[in-house]
Amino acid sequence: MKKKTILVRLLALLLLAPLTGRADEGMWLPLLLKQLNESDMQKRGLKLSAEDIYSINKTSLKDAIVLFGGGCTGEMISGEGLLLTNHHCGYSQIQSHSSVKQDxxxxxxxxxxxxxxxxxxxxTATFIVRMEDVTAQVLKDIPANLPEAEREKKVQAxxxxxEKTAVTGTHYKAQIKPYFYGTEYYMFITETFTDVRLVGAPPSAIGKFGGDTDNWMWPRHTGDFSVFRVYAGPDNKPAAYAAENKPYKPKHFLPISLKPIKETDFTMVFGFPGRTTEYLPSYAIKEIYEVSNPAKIAIRETKLNILDKHMKASDEVRIQYAAKYASISNYHKKWIGENRGLKKLNAVAKKQELEQQFTTWVNASPERKAKYGTVLSEFEKNYNxxxxxxxxxxxxxxxxxxxxxxxxxxNYVALVDLIKNKAPQADIEKQLKNLGNYAGFFKNYNLATDKEVFAALLEMYYKNVDSKFQxxxxxxxxxxxYKGNFKKFAEDVYAQSFMVSPEKIKTALPKISATNTKLIEKDPAYLLxxxxxxxxxxxxxxTYVTASDANTLTNRLFVTGLREMQTDKKFYPDxxxxxxxxxxxxxxxxxxDGVKYDYYTTLEGLMEKADPTNVDFQVPQKLIDLYNAKDYGDYAVNGEMPIAFVATNHTTGGNSGSPVINANGELIGTNFDRAWESTMSDIMYDPDRVRNIVLDAHYTLFIIDKFAGAGHLIKEMNIVREVTPLPMLENDVDPQSEMKIEKSEKKKNKKNKSKTKLKAA
Structure with a gap:
């Protein structure tokens, strides 16, 4: 009996091995899921088809995903335009509405x-209408051996x-981007909404719980979410802000699952990852690890220490610099973790090993040697x-x-350049007008803080940059x-410049014109x-541009060669x-060694971290009361209140706010971070350590309902307590047909106008 039990357990482990042991590397283009990923995703538990995820023939998951602002992702969670993203993605908007009195x-x-x-x-909130492979059109009539600068000029033309042809006669926009260093090109047709309103955000003690201490770390207990609403005009199309606008009715919104989340559950992240460089050569990684990251870490650490001191001394400065501090701190800590990860992976040596394999493969064929033989030597020359x-x-x-x-x-340098280069008068007048919009800058500016930053950072620049490059x-x-006295240098610059306060600028601007820039050109801030x-x-x-252009061409050849060499590997673009x-x-x-992390965290863990003397770990009294009473409503799992979980999805900056979706197409969480050990995944993926950190939907709904008392928002959502097939909205729309209809309507309108004019004549 015991032998039979052991065999059954071994068989179960073997069945699980392909799933738990494989690398979940890759950020895949939705357009190509059918041919590259559908089969593998379904083997791993996905209940949907590639068409359910991305389609131009019917509504699909992609219709619920938005590019939020310029650098985050959001998802539609109601038929009334409700949008969910991260607290840190909405942070600057929350900050802009805040003051000392109304914090x-x-x-x-x-x-x-x-x-x-x-x-x-x-x-803005931008939806993807459709994607299209336009490689052949972009590269049409462009010779293969054209110098990179000339090639890029023709490509952009x-x-x-x-792009212009694709959206003529519609309100859509088109954007074409290169992939694999310009080997392939894909076009995105987009629809952008500009009336996006703040609906809700938890207090920072929830939305930023753990602060910079826990940033990029696991275990995590941060309620990192905020809620917005997209508004549209009467035709459900984008419209400028107007009080009478109506909530946007999306083609699809994500139902939210309250089914308990278990280890090995299938997960999918759908969003707009910002930038990765997975195919860099060893020379580039060495430069990042030894030169670039250490310098940037040191500069930002110095600046953060100064901001922190000033923010702690003044509530006004704290609010002014809250979003700036968070932004600076985010990548400061990321680069530290990235370097640790690159060292642990021995990344440079691993890339050198791949390059040796590449060299062997190239040298085995005269044709390959002629095409790829100088790739690695070119890299070495460029980076030197x-x-x-x-x-x-x-x-x-x-x-x-x-x-x-x-x-x-x-801004003043730009104005003087326009004038000296005899730019069109309209451009000069536009820049002069821009200079008058200084109130926004000074709303979040503190002179004393910036002056101390000035002295510290410029001293670092002076000491660490070779004098020949200064x-x-x-x-x-x-x-x-100043005999190297940067504090005295700062005192004089900030005392003499008119650019340090709105009052001084208001006095100076009437004296500045397209024919009189003397006041600008003697200002010490301008001179610097x-x-x-x-x-x-x-x-x-x-030099940097020349080397970058050369590296783009060399990287294009290198990746092309790798794709020829590794025929059994599925390549995804950066x-x-x-x-x-x-x-x-x-x-x-x-x-x-000796450390093992569970896959989820709970409210109990948050309470264990609570520390009223540490601003990063303070807890609102109402949350404490709900915890003590175990008043979790419908959102508890086995008596616990889950907060976050980790998964093996390959993510990066820009995936903040991305929906994490289960096998049935339902929202189970919101992506908000990576584990610190994972940050090198922008350069090199490690299946054993790369984990994305996800805010559990149970906790999001609990905070909205039980903590905030905003149950009216819950009523808008489709809360799923049982496993269901992918729900689609009744009004499935073909975006391509919609574009054709819109073009046709515009043509009809033009014809009707022409007929009216003829009748009038």
Missing amino acids: YLTNGFWAMNRSEELPNPGL NIAGI SLNGITLSRDYFIEAALGVELISYAQ PEYFRTTVEKK ARAFTDNYRAKIMP ANSTLRVAYGQVMGYEPM
């Missing part, structure tokens, strides 16, 4: 009816024509040419432009006039911005902020 960041915000929902000028250049570029972007005054002064004006001023900009353009950018699908499983992991 939505600290206290949270909930619109109890639609009249209370807050508009957000400039915020072709792209402009294709960047010695000192990459560091100087990083310091220009992170340190020089990391000073808000210098970054702001770039601006002459900057170096000689620091050495001759001009010096850094001109230095970058003359000493750094030309992320580039276009719609992708990643899939994997709910699964814990072992990040290091």
Whole structure:
């Protein structure tokens, strides 16, 4: 009997092995799921077809996914335009509505009816109407051996024509992007809504619980979500903000599953991952690991320490710099984790091993040797040419432009450039008008904070960048006039510049015109911005652009060769902020020797972390009361209140806010982070450690309903307690047909107008 039991257990383990042991690497184009991924996804538990995920013939999951703003993902969760994303994705909007008296960041915000929902000028929600492979059209009549700069010029000309033709006569937009370093091109037809209103956000003690301490870490207990609503005109199409606009009725919205989440459950992330570089050569990874990341980490750490000090000393500064601090901190910690991961994976050596295999494969064939024989030597030459250049570029972007005054002064540099280059008068007038819109900048600006950042970052620049790559004006001023005293340098610049306050700018602007820029050109902030900009353009950018163009061509050849060499491998293109699908499983992991993490966290764990003396771990009293009473409503699982879980999906920046979807097409959580051990996955994937961190839908609904008392929002949603097939809306629409109808209607209108004119004549 015991032998039989052991055999049964062994058989079960063997059956599970292909699932639990495989790598869930890849960010796949939805258009290609049928040919590349459908079979594998279904073997792993998916109950849907590729057509259910992406279709232009009927509504599909893609119709519920939006590009939220410029860099996050959101998902539709009701038929009344309700949109779910991360708290940190909506953070700048929450911050913009906050003040010391009305502190939505600290206290949270909930619109109890639609009249209370807050508009957000400039915020957009963009849907993908369809995708199309346009490689042949883009590369038409472009010779293979054309220099990269000339090739790109012709490519962009072709792209402009294709995009224009694709959307003529519609309200849609078109965007074509390159894949595999310009080997393939895909077009995205999009529909963008500009009336997006804030509906709800938990207090920071929930939405940012754990703060920077827990950022990128697991276990996690952060309620990282916010809720918005997309509004449309009377025809359900995009319209500028107007009080009379109606909630948008999406083609599809995601039902939300309350089924308990188990380890090995199938998961799918659908969103807009920002940028990955999975096919870099060893030379590039070495530069990132040894040069670029250490420099950027050090600069941001210095800046963060200064901001933190000023924010703790003033509630006004805390609110002003909350979103800025979060943004700076995010990648600071990410780069630290990335370097740790690259070291642990021995990434440079692994790439060198692949390159040796590539060399052997190339040398085995005269034809391959003729085509790919110089690829690796070209890489070596290109990266050697960047010695000192990459560091100087990083310091220009992170340190020089990391000073808000210098970054702001770039607006005046742009004006002077337009005037000196004899640009059209309309362009000059437009820039002059832009300079008058300074109120937004100063709403979130503190002079004392920026002045201290100025002194610290420019001193780092002076000490760490080779003098031959520094601006002459900057170096000689620091050495001759200030004897290396950056605090005195900062005091003088901020005392003498008119760009440091709205009052001074208001006084200065009437004296500035297209024929009089004297006031600008003697301003110390302008002189510094001009010096850094001109230095970058003359000493750094030309070499960097030349090497980058050369590397683009070399990478194109390298990836083409790898795809020929590894015929049994399915290749996915690097992320580039276009719609992708990643899939994997709910699964814990072992990040290091002696440490094993479970796959989920609960409210009990949050209470164990609670610390009223630490701002990162303070807990609202109402949440404590709900916990003590175990008042979890319908959202508990086996008596526990789940908060987050981890899965093996391949994600990156831009996937923030992405829906995590189960095998039936139902929302089970919202992606909001990666484990710290996973951050090197932008460069190299490790199946043992890469985990995306997901806010459990149970906790989202619990906070909305029981904590916020916003049960009216729950009533809008389709809450699923049992497994169901993928629900589709009744009004399935073919987007291509919709475009044709819209074009046809416009043509009819034109004809009718013409007829009316003829009758009138």
